[in-house]
Amino acid sequence: MDTCLVDQAGEAGAIPVYAATTATLDGVIESLPSPMSEWARANDFKASAGSVLACPDAGGRVVVALLGLGAPDAVEPFAAAALHKLPAGSYRLQDGFDDPATSVLGFALSSYRFGRYTEAKPSGVKLVLPAEVDRDEMIRIIEAATLTRDLVNTPANDLGPDELAAAARTLSERYAASFSVIEGDALREGFPMIHAVGQASPRAPRLIDLQWGPEDAPKVTLVGKGVVFDTGGLDIKPPSSMLLMKKDMGGAAHALGLALMVMDAGLPVRLRVLIPAVENAISGNAFRPGDVLRSRKGLSVEIGNTDAEGRLILADALALADEETPDLLIDFATLTGAARVALGPELPALFTPDDDLAASILRHGEAVDDPLWRLPLWPGYRAWIKSEVADVNHISSQPLAGAITAALFLEKFVEKAPSWAHIDLFAWSSSDRPGYPKGGAAQTIRALYSLLKDRVEART
Template sequence: MIVGRHEVERSTPVHGVLRKDARAFVDRLSEIHASFARLNGFDGSAGQMVALPDNAGRFAMVLIGLGEHPDPFASAALAKYTDGVFTLGEGWADHTAAALGLLLGLYRFDNYAPGKKRTIKLVAPDTVDIDDVRRIADAVYLTRDLVNTPANDLGPAELADAAQALGRKHGAKIEITDGEELEIGFPMIAAVGAASPRPPLLIDMTWGEEDAPRLTLVGKGVVFDTGGLNIKPGNSMALMKKDMGGAAQALGLAAMVMSAGLPVRLRVLIGAAENAIGGAAFRPGDVLRSRKGLSVEIGNTDAEGRLVLADVLTLADQDEPELLIDFATLTGAARVALGPDLPGLFTRSDALAEDIRLAGEDVHDPVWRLPLWDRYATWLKSPIADINHISSQPFAGASTAALFLDRFVDKAKAYAHFDVYSWNAEERPGRPKGGEAQSIRALYQWLSVRYTA
């Protein structure tokens, strides 16, 4: 929990110490504290933490090692405690990141195995916007919770329930399209979800004044991906509960936008489906009719996310939004190129790409631009349909997927596609292993400046 100075009587200072400064820092402590720090081997290495006691056996101060290259969320090390009131002392270059880092480090997905209750408080400096830090942390928690929830408990209907709960909280309007109406209006979403006993659907959330600038967020909500008839091997299927990570990112960003009251006309569109295996499953070689009217030849049923997104993007584009952003756990190629930490950003706007990149640097939420290389669009040709949804070549898989999506956006003033992993493969400060919010803090930072309330 983040609190103001007026909310507590006593707090323990927490100092961040670089490895190169550790000896000098320890030397200027009191003799007993210096001795205690040395006995515990404190040398400022990344991740080290030593609590120095006072004469009453309470915390006098806490030292956290920052190593050679400080992690902005190193304060998350405090999350090992279950109780305490702390304040930021020396050594923290970014107080807002340090405050947020603790909250992100306190996150636990304990829906199935409840853990110990934690009552840690951090007294934020006056320079920190406490409400905004809480808002961001809440949105990250929402995103992580959705990604971490097993697919048996998060199908299309449950994803819609989560969107409706968020909408009710902020007074947004929610419409759900399913059944015959979905089959007619969004045929590729319907095809992807046809083999599952849990019917596919479209989530449509709107919020804000109708005459405000239009901001539309689109999320891939494939709640589980077997690969369809092009079935995934077991090791590739193990994490496919996170294939709705794009929808989770869209809802997380929407939560921040609505909570902050940004002056936009927000629309959130999510295509929710389960790519299952059964007699009704779509097949390699099928030709599907899209919402846009383009015929799409199916090259591989394990590339289902772009089919779902294409129908949703067509709807989103009809509004001619000022800004259209989609999020999807779309390609393994993006992960091969960038690894798990860096979402791939695709856009035709150099200015938009640079603005988002800089915002990501400011809030320690990096993104990396990848090319929409038009020559590769020829690899999506089909001899029997308007387009094939996968490439004929084994190269540039993330770019060709983005080029496919780009065919379904014509009217938006600006469009950006994020190919995200939505998962921490290893634990780091403030980033526990499991579902993760990626790119949305960067986007919220940029949107907060662009659309000042």
């Protein structure tokens, strides 16, 4: 059980919380006994989004709490995150919460603290899990978000390719999944672009492969970009751009987070997780601009910029995934700044040639408050990644539409899978907001988990 949540047995003595919009506030206050109603009026509580008020009895003991949801047409789904502002103690959702599960999730996601290097200081506020909320489902979602965030937040000195593989191995052992790692000569020969990107680092590159579930079940393959740190290579990044590059393995973290939910729920699928894990470092044997690399698929790739390494390692991993024709193939990557320019940090970009898949992903994202936004695989831009010396250049000849041309490059390595989606995400929250504390962020995995559950239910 997550430490910020309390089972039903702990409900006795928990302080009731009433949620109110600006429209329902007067009615909520009138329903409170005196002196709590008088306290609310005396403190001029307006029910603005994210506001809270602890209301004491005549003896000064907090016996009721109010949570503001804001205007009725702009209610923040994770507004219950603000409950952490209340005095330490146990609370329970009393009234005004249209979706208790979303409220609990918002509260729990906001309770996250990364405490590996310093003492984490939780708020001391605990919330009783309502009877109507599926306890197991809530815990697996919280655990998946925590795993994703912990991996993203861990600095590169403590999270190299080997440590990322260890995290995947630990997850595989928990759910009795098969686990293997391809490295050394086998990696050089079978996955030449993964090897080329990681060869300059003293921490050897590798391809992590986790497989779980019945072999005759529908195949779902997840590919996650695992660049544990990105200097930019010989096209070195400026210091300001390098500062957050510990999070460049965010795609791998998201693949593992989604895998945790799938395995913990026991979804009847054949799950495979592929993570190319590398450090894009600088040394005498670093790959260079102008080099031509051979890919696993056989396509020759001209290197236009060594700071666009993520799509190279993804391409080799996608080629392997595509070889067994999975029913659904999804890759996650902190791939382009262009996606952030287009959509900002809160909206991951979704690319897929499958209109039905796109509509379904977007629908589930909206339903579980885990949004994405679709961008086009615009065929007119394919000419921008042509090469005069190789089959393809991995970056565009134009300084525009960088997220689209990166996706078009990846598309060249997926031929057999009937449904493929590429998700270009930020994996980071630059400031605290409801459900997303500052630091590593888990994005899109709840949407994809909801999609997979829906597909499973549709088959039964």
